[in-house]
Amino acid sequence: MADLDLNKLYNDMIDINDRITKLPVFPSLGWVWTFDILRDIFDNTDTGYDEAIREGVTLQQIFNKFYEDIDKLDMNMDQGGEILEETIRDWMRDNDFIVALDEDGWLDD
Numbered sequence: 001m002a003d004l005d006l007n008k009l010y011n012d013m014i015d016i017n018d019r020i021t022k023l024p025v026f027p028s029l030g031w032v033w034t035f036d037i038l039r040d041i042f043d044n045t046d047t048g049y050d051e052a053i054r055e056g057v058t059l060q061q062i063f064n065k066f067y068e069d070i071d072k073l074d075m076n077m078d079q080g081g082e083i084l085e086e087t088i089r090d091w092m093r094d095n096d097f098i099v100a101l102d103e104d105g106w107l108d109d
Contacts (some may be wrong), residue, residue, distance in 0.1 A: 030077050034070075037081070037088050038062060045098060054099045062097050069095075 004032045025031045042059045045052050066088075075087055 027077070030075075033081075034066070034075065034079065034084060034088065035063065037085050038066060038092075041085070041089055041092060041098075050101050051093075051098050052101055054096055057097050062092065065095055065097075066091070 020029075020032055021027050023031060039059060042053055042062060071093065073087060073091060075084055077084075077085070089098065
């Protein structure tokens with residue numbers, strides 16, 4: 001960390017904070033956190049699980065449905081990352097965004 005430019009890091013953090021506080025959703029940091037979880041699951045579903053994102057589904061489609069359903073999920077930042085990820089992953093399964101793989105590694109029909 002000795003090579004870290006603290007001035008640049010500080011300015012980047014100010015910029016990120018300013019951008020987050022201007023998001024039109026509340027709590028904005030909660031939305032950023034849950035979106036990060038959604039995106040991580042979307043980008044990395046094939047690691048450690050016998051499931052994958054259903055073919056043809058986009059992150060935008062998942063986000064749009066998540067936005068519609070957020071109040072039903074009763075999530076808050078006090079739950080912690082592990083519980084939030086489990087809740088989101090279960091929600092993605094329930095909405096057929098994540099589907100099980102066959103024993104041969106192919107997506108189920």
